Amino acid sequence: MDDISTSTLFIILGVLILVSAFFSSSETGMMSLNKYRLRHLSQSGHKTAKKVSALLERPDRLIGLILIGNNLVNIAASAIATIIGLRLYGDYGVAVATIGLTVVLLIFAEVTPKTLAAYFPEKIAFPASYVLAALLVPFYPFVWGLNLITNGVLKIFRINLDNREDSLTHEELKTVVNEAGALIPRRHQDMLLSVLDLENVTVDDIMVPRNEIVGIDINDDWKDIVKMLTHGTHTRILLYRDTLDDAVGFVHSRDVLRLLSKTQFCKETLLRAVREIYFVPEGTPLNVQLLKFQRNKIRIGLVVDEYGDIQGLVTLEDILEEIVGDFTTTMDVPSANNIKQPDGSYLVDASSSIRDLNKQFKWKLPEDGPRTLNGLILEHLEEIPTDNLCLRLFGYPIEVLDIKDNMVKQVKIFPHLYRKRRIAVR
Known part of the structure; x- marks a missing residue:
């Protein structure tokens, strides 16, 4: 050196x-x-x-x-x-x-x-x-x-180098999709996230509740039955005897039109066109039910509880809308029953689904309890109100406007006054 x-x-x-x-x-x-x-x-x-x-x-x-x-x-x-x-x-x-x-x-x-x-x-x-x-x-x-x-x-130190995990978890994959930015359009990101969330959503969350199922009592007058068949807005119509729990089956509007073209159209011919009912256990995750619909080539089913009582109705279209959004309406446009007021408040139908309200208005109401706003209010109050009242529910000031048939029918919500503190004021 x-x-x-x-x-x-x-x-x-x-x-x-x-x-x-x-x-x-x-x-x-x-x-x-x-x-x-x-x-x-x-x-x-x-x-x-x-x-x-x-x-x-x-x-x-x-x-x-x-x-x-x-x-x-x-x-x-x-x-x-x-x-x-x-x-x-x-x-x-x-x-x-x-x-x-x-x-x-x-x-x-x-x-x-x-x-x-x-x-x-x-x-x-x-x-x-x-x-x-x-x-x-x-x-x-x-x-x-x-x-x-x-x-x-x-x-x-008993460290095994062969057990390396290279796969992404469910939540990690959602994070990857969320952070894709401009690489994936926002609409496509929402669809991918909806697919990943299918296993966290059950048929109970999207079904048409029992009280909103449109059906026809086969024991009614024949003229009334024909009128309901011809003026109905649904492709598949449920037929029952006296009560929904005694359901007969579904009839397709295409079959009804074919039968109407014949001269002999009566209850017997209508009952022969009825299709078998497909029952869905409540609590079934949407990803499982989607595969069942596909495997059985069925598009509609009745949701039943552990006692076999009908709780609601679910269709293939309902599941697809969870992925791609509503086919006939957009989530950015309030429905006819939920109207924004000039002061920033909303007139809301209390029978509305909490999940739909959260998705439509970006609210943060809890989804792990009652499925409707009426149910959430009644659970919070622990009684059925007899008079109109005001309360703060999970940070949202709410004014009860209409009570009928032991149900809260309409409320006014003030989301612009939302506070994170969960306090109730009656």
Whole structure:
């Protein structure tokens, strides 16, 4: 070393710092790569992506190679810096070299290259993969020995390296969709999120409640039955005897039109056209029910509880609307029963579904209890109100306007006065 000039040592030291920066940036770049994008590029035939994927299949070998190279370079740089320090500052040269090299390495060989690699991992990792793959050949014995020792230490602590989890959880996948930004249109993001949420929504959440099911009592006068059949707005009509619990079956409007064209159209011929009822247990998740509808080639079913009593009606269209949104209305336009007032309040039909209100107006009413606003109010009051009153329900000021048949029929909600504190004022 005494024969090498100081200027040459400075040049060697600069090269070693650059090599250290290469190893540091390579490590961060390799570990910061989006593994799903990398997998896509590899499957698409991207040669560099395949090389990077091959290196990342054994991250212990890759990290071992990088750390061996980085430590060798840093130790060599430290030795050269010490020689330079002794030549320039004598006995104080060791301290000067230690402090100076530490600052230089932190700035130019650690923080700066690693920050750059963290922001642009592909631009750093892809070119570096060729150098690392070439270095792995001569350094393989050292890397293998190092991995043998480190893996042995990990086994002592009962850490199994074979149980790596590369799959995304349900919530992580939702986060990926939410953060897709401009890559996926907002409308498509909503649809994907709705598909992911199907397992968290049951048929009870979207069914037509029992009291709103439109059906025909087969024991009514025949003229009334024909009038309801010809003036009905639904494609499938439920037939029952006296009560919904004695349901007969569904009749399709197409079959009704065919029967009306015949001269002999009576109750007997109508009953022969009835289709068998498909029953759905309450609490069935929508993703399960969607598959059942598809498997059985059925589009409509009656939701029953554990006692066999009919609770509501669910259709294939209801499930599809949970994914793509309403077919006939838009969530941005209030329904006829929920009207915005000039003062910012809303006149709301209390029989409205809480989920629909939250989706339509972006409110935050709880969905884990009663399914209608009327039910939520009655649960909170713990009694059926006899007079109009005001209350604050889960932060929303509400004025009860109409009470009829032991039910709250209409309320006025003031969402612009919403407060997060859950206090009730009667």
